[in-house]
Amino acid sequence: MKPVIMGEGTSQRLQQVKKSVERFVAGAVEPLAAEIRETGIIPDSVIAGARELGLFGMIIPNGYGGLDLDVAGACTLLEVVGHSCPGLACLLGVHNCLAVAIGLLGTGAQKAKYLPDLASGGLIGGYALPFGDWSGWPAVTVVEEEKNERHVLNGVVRWVANGPVADLVGVVARAPARAGGLPLFYAVEKDYRTCTVGAIKKLGGLEGFAVSEMVLEEYEVGDGVLQGCQEGLVKEVLYEILNICMVGLAACWLGAVKRVVKICLAAASQGDGKMSGAGRRARLNVLSKVHVETEALAGMVTEVARKLNRGEGAGWEGLAARVKASEVFIEVTRQAAELLAGIEGKEGDILASLRRDADAAAIVGGGNELIRQVIGKLIAGKG
Numbered sequence: 001m002k003p004v005i006m007g008e009g010t011s012q013r014l015q016q017v018k019k020s021v022e023r024f025v026a027g028a029v030e031p032l033a034a035e036i037r038e039t040g041i042i043p044d045s046v047i048a049g050a051r052e053l054g055l056f057g058m059i060i061p062n063g064y065g066g067l068d069l070d071v072a073g074a075c076t077l078l079e080v081v082g083h084s085c086p087g088l089a090c091l092l093g094v095h096n097c098l099a100v101a102i103g104l105l106g107t108g109a110q111k112a113k114y115l116p117d118l119a120s121g122g123l124i125g126g127y128a129l130p131f132g133d134w135s136g137w138p139a140v141t142v143v144e145e146e147k148n149e150r151h152v153l154n155g156v157v158r159w160v161a162n163g164p165v166a167d168l169v170g171v172v173a174r175a176p177a178r179a180g181g182l183p184l185f186y187a188v189e190k191d192y193r194t195c196t197v198g199a200i201k202k203l204g205g206l207e208g209f210a211v212s213e214m215v216l217e218e219y220e221v222g223d224g225v226l227q228g229c230q231e232g233l234v235k236e237v238l239y240e241i242l243n244i245c246m247v248g249l250a251a252c253w254l255g256a257v258k259r260v261v262k263i264c265l266a267a268a269s270q271g272d273g274k275m276s277g278a279g280r281r282a283r284l285n286v287l288s289k290v291h292v293e294t295e296a297l298a299g300m301v302t303e304v305a306r307k308l309n310r311g312e313g314a315g316w317e318g319l320a321a322r323v324k325a326s327e328v329f330i331e332v333t334r335q336a337a338e339l340l341a342g343i344e345g346k347e348g349d350i351l352a353s354l355r356r357d358a359d360a361a362a363i364v365g366g367g368n369e370l371i372r373q374v375i376g377k378l379i380a381g382k383g
Contacts, residue, residue, distance in 0.1 A: 072306055075305045104241065151184070261336075263350065
């Protein structure tokens, strides 16, 4: 499932799918956005609509029932969804990243087992990818037998995106030294006996998207030891997957940022006649700043996604896009709040919710400071 440059046919198909997703968001998601913000739950009708449109299989090949889009195409759709419901966009982005991992690391049998159900949304995917020195992850016992070996996991995975709702989770662990000491990637099927959901983490925003711990007690992996583990490819591929995931999150934030700018433009056009010249100039200055920041972020997300399509880049651009998107999201919502101080009603509620989303975005996928440290190590050749 290596990303490739979009051909003309793929581009045309993407535009058709995008229009369908825009109609879905406007007709089925936006009317329920206030309910999602209040309850923190994405209604079954919205999940069903996302399944019908193929959003759970954006980046999965046609042969397994997916839309077969590349990274740039998936980012385009995540931006559309993120405009109305950043939490749903995060859920879909994380889910598709697990599919990327299985596509890159799995055997033919593993792809046939997992990808069709991930594409249809019959299985919800989650992931827990590590940063830095790979410490603090589940312990692996490799039990050697006469004809094969068994991999048994024990421990608590601290940060599982989609953890409360996921049926299948990508988990990284380090093998014991006698088994090569390499990082291993597992597809862990939640069985509620040896693999259960632990503490659910409160993000304070991004309603509909959830993170939790996952508790593993003598969990025998079975068919979930992905092929790449045996080939020693995991660390290299994990950074590729991580970059795809991070630019996907950046696209989610971009959609939300564009929603903030839209609210600013609509509100700023009202009451100009009652403002002093200085007030109008200050308002225009803020509008200029948020617009320029948004356009710069859009250009960065597009360029990074295209690089990942072509297999180019230094291995940290997706992480940089994620940090930039978070910073822009926070700054644009802050400036919007100052510009529109006192705004009430639906738009005021949405803006307040987006400010909470921006704060939550800063910690999803790792805090900005931690991600910067990872980028620094990669630039220095120590990743």
